[in-house]
Amino acid sequence: MSAHGTPIPMISHPSGPLSGAAEVPGDKSISHRALILGAMCVGETVITGLLEGEDVLDTAKAMRAFGAEVTRDDDGTWHVYGVGVGGFAEPEQVIDCGNSGTGVRLIMGAMATQPVTACFTGDASLNSRPMARVTDPLALFGARAVGRAGGRLPMVIEGARAPVPVRYEVPVPSAQVKSAVLLAGLNAPGQTVVIEREATRDHTERMLEGFGAEISVESTDAGRVITLTGQPELTPQTIAVPRDPSSAAFPVCAALITPGSDVLVPGIGLNPTRAGLFTTLREMGADLTYEDEREEGGEPVADLRARFSPDMKGIEVPPERAASMIDEYPILSVVAANARGETVMRGVKELRVKESDRIEAMALGLRANGVEVEDGPDWWIVKGCGAGHVAGGATVQTFLDHRIAMSFLCLGMAAKAPVRLDDGAPVATSFPVFEPLMAALGADIRRS
Ligand SMILES: O=C(O)C1=C[C@@H](OP(=O)(O)O)[C@@H](O)[C@H](O)C1
Numbered sequence: 001m002s003a004h005g006t007p008i009p010m011i012s013h014p015s016g017p018l019s020g021a022a023e024v025p026g027d028k029s030i031s032h033r034a035l036i037l038g039a040m041c042v043g044e045t046v047i048t049g050l051l052e053g054e055d056v057l058d059t060a061k062a063m064r065a066f067g068a069e070v071t072r073d074d075d076g077t078w079h080v081y082g083v084g085v086g087g088f089a090e091p092e093q094v095i096d097c098g099n100s101g102t103g104v105r106l107i108m109g110a111m112a113t114q115p116v117t118a119c120f121t122g123d124a125s126l127n128s129r130p131m132a133r134v135t136d137p138l139a140l141f142g143a144r145a146v147g148r149a150g151g152r153l154p155m156v157i158e159g160a161r162a163p164v165p166v167r168y169e170v171p172v173p174s175a176q177v178k179s180a181v182l183l184a185g186l187n188a189p190g191q192t193v194v195i196e197r198e199a200t201r202d203h204t205e206r207m208l209e210g211f212g213a214e215i216s217v218e219s220t221d222a223g224r225v226i227t228l229t230g231q232p233e234l235t236p237q238t239i240a241v242p243r244d245p246s247s248a249a250f251p252v253c254a255a256l257i258t259p260g261s262d263v264l265v266p267g268i269g270l271n272p273t274r275a276g277l278f279t280t281l282r283e284m285g286a287d288l289t290y291e292d293e294r295e296e297g298g299e300p301v302a303d304l305r306a307r308f309s310p311d312m313k314g315i316e317v318p319p320e321r322a323a324s325m326i327d328e329y330p331i332l333s334v335v336a337a338n339a340r341g342e343t344v345m346r347g348v349k350e351l352r353v354k355e356s357d358r359i360e361a362m363a364l365g366l367r368a369n370g371v372e373v374e375d376g377p378d379w380w381i382v383k384g385c386g387a388g389h390v391a392g393g394a395t396v397q398t399f400l401d402h403r404i405a406m407s408f409l410c411l412g413m414a415a416k417a418p419v420r421l422d423d424g425a426p427v428a429t430s431f432p433v434f435e436p437l438m439a440a441l442g443a444d445i446r447r448s
Pocket residue numbers: 028029030101102173174175176177179201326327350
């Protein structure tokens with residue numbers, strides 16, 4: 001079930017062909033950041049295309065609790081009237097970030113160098129995820145965190161009264177940790193330096209620059225070195241949020257595996273720190289083309305066209321590509337099940353600490369539906385059945401994880417027998433229009 005609702009069992013019937021255009025919603029990562037940075041400058045930031053999924057709506061609520069005014073026009077335009085760097089008010093209530101790791105970790109970073117104390121919580125999934133990866137570096141700024149055993153939520157963060165800047169090498173490939181440190185660095189005097197060995201999504205760096213912060217990124221032998229000068233005067237922005245490549249992955253992959261399909265997914269950001277799945281699919285032999293390649297708001301964008309691809313082959317996904325497709329491994333494994341041969345995915349330990357243990361959740365559900373999977377601590381292998389040969393017919397657990405839910409709904413479209421979910425409600429966290437959008441393409445998904 002979602003943070004806010006009751007379980008919604010769903011069933012996905014073999015269907016198709018899928019055809020038409022799929023206009024997926026705004027990018028989740030960019031939406032969180034637009035609200036948070038909007039709240040950290042004085043004046044009005046205007047956001048169009050904001051993702052109105054539960055995760056982002058929870059961040060909007062949190063920004064109100066810290067004193068920003070956040071409003072929505074009937075046409076879906078959002079306005080954030082921010083309080084400035086260092087201007088957060090102390091929330092009167094517990095901040096509930098629902099299912100969102102990005103929301104809670106970035107907000108903790110943003111408030112950690114401000115003289116306020118806040119208590120954070122989430123749903124059962126979020127409350128089981130590791131937070132020490134964020135609170136450890138925040139302690140270097142002078143913030144104090146008290147949470148449950150193992151650094152879990154609920155957790156109280158007391159912001160540093162006299163923050164100091166830090167130099168921090170991120171020990172895990174995580175854009176959330178990097179971003180939390182950078183957002184904390186905003187209200188620390190002097191220069192905060194973040195070093196990441198492997199490049200992760202760079203939306204925070206890009207957006208900080210857009211809001212007028214002094215930030216530089218240098219590629220060195222040690223990795224990317226990001227230097228941010230604290231206590232800037234940020235300038236409110238007008239932000240058009242691009243469509244989310246992680247959401248686009250679902251109609252694209254569903255089309256590749258469902259007989260006769262031909263689907264266009266327009267206006268998808270192909271920022272190289274996000275587009276690893278599409279490269280992988282093309283290497284597997286997917287009929288996936290980029291049409292009308294262009295630049296929008298400084299980001300490469302294209303319309304993706306995906307057609308049924310019965311001859312895809314399993315490949316070894318390069319581990320160094322993992323960060324650029326970290327949220328896409330569940331749906332990749334569904335494509336892999338419909339390809340021939342093995343798809344080998346290594347260097348993906350981070351999948352075990354997402355909304356669910358995604359390797360375990362996918363392995364359980366794929367096996368139940370007739371697909372062989374092997375897995376180890378930081379790797380897994382899916383043994384493809386070939387197009388049209390996945391048995392289906394089982395009910396899978398989604399473990400409060402939207403990507404697991406949507407991946408198995410896509411599996412059902414191309415399987416021999418329907419695939420059932422114990423709970424499809426988590427879909428609303430990142431892709432609230434998934435059901436009508438897929439239905440319009442020709443998918444047969446029902447609430448049961
Ligand atoms: O910074 C972000 O917006 C995100 C970073 C990734 O998490 P990690 O930083 O934990 O890898 C990703 O899985 C998540 O969906 C969004």
